[in-house]
Amino acid sequence: MSCPVTIETIILGDILASFAFGVGISLVPIVIGLALGITISSPLFLAAAIILAAFGFAALGNVFSIPPTNLPATVNMIASVVKFPVVFISGIFIPLDELPAWGRAISYVSPLTYFTDIARRCIQGQGYLPVAVDLLALLAFAILLLAVAVMFHRRTMPKRI
Numbered sequence: 001m002s003c004p005v006t007i008e009t010i011i012l013g014d015i016l017a018s019f020a021f022g023v024g025i026s027l028v029p030i031v032i033g034l035a036l037g038i039t040i041s042s043p044l045f046l047a048a049a050i051i052l053a054a055f056g057f058a059a060l061g062n063v064f065s066i067p068p069t070n071l072p073a074t075v076n077m078i079a080s081v082v083k084f085p086v087v088f089i090s091g092i093f094i095p096l097d098e099l100p101a102w103g104r105a106i107s108y109v110s111p112l113t114y115f116t117d118i119a120r121r122c123i124q125g126q127g128y129l130p131v132a133v134d135l136l137a138l139l140a141f142a143i144l145l146l147a148v149a150v151m152f153h154r155r156t157m158p159k160r161i
Helices: 007-035 043-064 072-089 101-107 111-124 131-160
Strands: none
Touching: 007 043, 007 131, 043 072, 043 111, 043 131, 072 101, 072 111, 111 131
């Protein structure tokens, strides 16, 4: 914090570190799946989805750290309240076409829905939305969450210094 860098640089550095970790962790099940003989029909689409999703989720994690607090448990609690329901409405456990109309409507507000759709299409050959829609949605979420993180950290980071 004593170096002459901008708040945006600090935030982007934090997001890039989380992004690198997210991509690395995402490669583990893919490598295991490939070793077990699973084929990926569109590796470029899956790679693009992993990159966009990892960046978007890294930015989302940074958004969770916006409230100025001395207790990391506060940030974890906020993150859990958001992440837990998102997993259940994103099509991971329950296919989107089996969700009620209100659940399906809410699911399209989750970036995990679009990543799950691309992963299903690339691995199982079935998806609900066109790949272009999924990729554009992931890009939009990544840009939006980055903008939110920068905007709110500009207000709260000087209070934490």
